[in-house]
Amino acid sequence: MSTTDLSAIDSLLQDIRSCNQCADFLPQGTRPILQFNPQAKILIASQAPGRKAxxxxxxxxxxxxxxxxxxxxxxRETFYDATQIAIVPMGFCYPGKGKSGDLPPRPECAATWHDQLLKALPNIELTILIGQYAQAYHLKAAHDSLTKNVMNWREFWPHVMPLPHPSPRNIFWLRRNPWFETEIIPGLQQRVAQVLD
Known part of the structure; x- marks a missing residue:
């Protein structure tokens, strides 16, 4: 990647980190959070940062x-190595609390920034789609529910893997769908290791 390309990416990331277009809708204010390096091999497309993030x-x-x-x-060391793992949520800022958990990610981030970011990740071999919002955005042949997307993971494999949200609030989904951890997780771990090897 040329110095010009890297300079453009640095400029893009500065623009994102100083973005305040949703400030009026965010009860805790703006704090765009992502992890990005054009060398990354795995993309984690998540929903939005939580309060602790x-x-x-x-x-x-x-x-x-x-x-x-x-x-x-x-x-943790590998997960937070931006040259290996990119983390690009659908919304970059914490959206605040709703009645049954965090509010949905603000839609402005994806519309404003995602195309530019995804074009600047030429080495991605595996995209992890966490939650319904990331799946709706990234999957062209998405099913009508997160559970169906995860159940039909082979349709997207080996380059894309839809996952439920790993939040402790999702424990009931995991209990209702024990096949997820027994059937999917071992192969996913193997694929992640293969990509990063």
Whole structure:
């Protein structure tokens, strides 16, 4: 990648990190959070940072992140190596609390920034789609529910893997769908290791 390309990416990331277009809708204010390097081989397309991520400025710096790292078979060190793993949520800022968990990601981020970011990731071999919003955006042949997307993961394999959200609030989904951890996680861990080898 040329110096000009890297300079353009640095400029893009500065623009994103100083973005405040949704400020009026965010109860905790703007704090765009993503992890990005054009060398990354795995893209994690998530929903939006949670409150703990907002407070620390680190994506998945909570119990959801612990479960996600377990699912992927990754150490914290590897997970937070931007030259290996890119983390590009659908909304870059914490959206605030709703009645049954966090509010949906703000739609402005994807419309404004995602095309530019995805074009600047030429080495992605595996895209992990966490939650319904990421799946709706990235999957051309998406099913009508997150569960169906995950159940039909072979349609997207080996380059894309739809996952439920790893939040502790999702424990009931995991209990209702025990096949997810027994049938999918071992192969996913193997694929992640293969990509990063």
């Amino acid at each position: 907002h407070d620390s400025g680190i994506p998945f710096n909570d119990a959801s992140g612990d479960r996600l790292r377990h699912w992927l078979g990754l150490s």
